[in-house]
Amino acid sequence: MPHVATVMGLFGVLLCAGVAGAAPALAVDDPARPDARVTHGPSCRPGGVVVEVTGGTVAYAVTLSTSRAHDGEDVGEVQPGAVVVLATGDVDWGETIDPYLAYAALDGSGTRYVDELDGFSFTRPALEDCAAIAPSTAGGEVPTAAGEVPPAAGEVPASGGEVPTAGEVPAAGEVPAAGTPPVEVPGDVAPMPVPVFPGSGTAAGTRPAAVPAAAAAPLTGGADGVSWPLLAAGAALLTAGTGLAAVTGRRGRRAGAPASPGGA
Secondary structure (H helix, E strand, O other), X not given: OHHHHHHHHHHHHHHHHHHHHHHHHHHHOOOOOOEEEEEEOOOOOOOOOEEEEEOOOOOEEEEEEEOOEEEEEEEEEEOOOOEEEEEOOOOOOOOEEOEEEEEXXXXXXXXXXXXXXXXXXXXXXXXXXXXXXXXXXXXXXOOOHHHOOOOOOOOOOOOOOOOOOOOOOOOOOOOOOOXXXXXXXXXXXXXXXXXXXXXXXXXXXOOOOEEEHHHHOOOOOOOOOOOHHHHHHHHHHHHHHHHHHHHHHHHHHHHHOOOOHHHO
């Protein structure tokens, strides 16, 4: 019998311990009570602690209190299934704050309890720490007159003459503005060699004269297909060549003739 009494006593102790250990779990999983979630804490930005409370099946009055204000920093009523957001005031640099929630049922049952929000003790960083990690704004300054930004490509400068468009040719007698690039007009002048005859006095290696392209272009004939200007120019050139050859021949004969007997 003593052994039976001992076993029964141990069983009773274990049963009481199990009930006592299960009580907090039942309280946490109670669907009638609201559920809380901390969404923000103090940081380098202004502000404090923000808590989001979601109602259960019973309406509750909820108070957000802290270690610096036990009377509460924000209050609200959360209805079943509704969401209420509570927030503390601003937290000073380097200040530590411990938030907690106090609940009171609104169904007349008088149920009250406190959620300590374990693990949510906050300390705001010091001002020096926040200044050390703040992004620098020196790179965003606007350059002064000494460091003016050059104009974009294709932009006409404010000073100086106007820049002519592509293919624009200045009018006769008009002087281009300073700095204006020369405009090349293709087809205006074409080089045309000039024949050189012996004894004409033209030095060897003389560069060909530039003849306008209009004069170098082939001449079209009249209705009969004969180019009279071209024939006239050819005849004149042939006559000049024949005369030059005759003069050269006479000079050669005079130089090679024997002296007369009377001159000896």
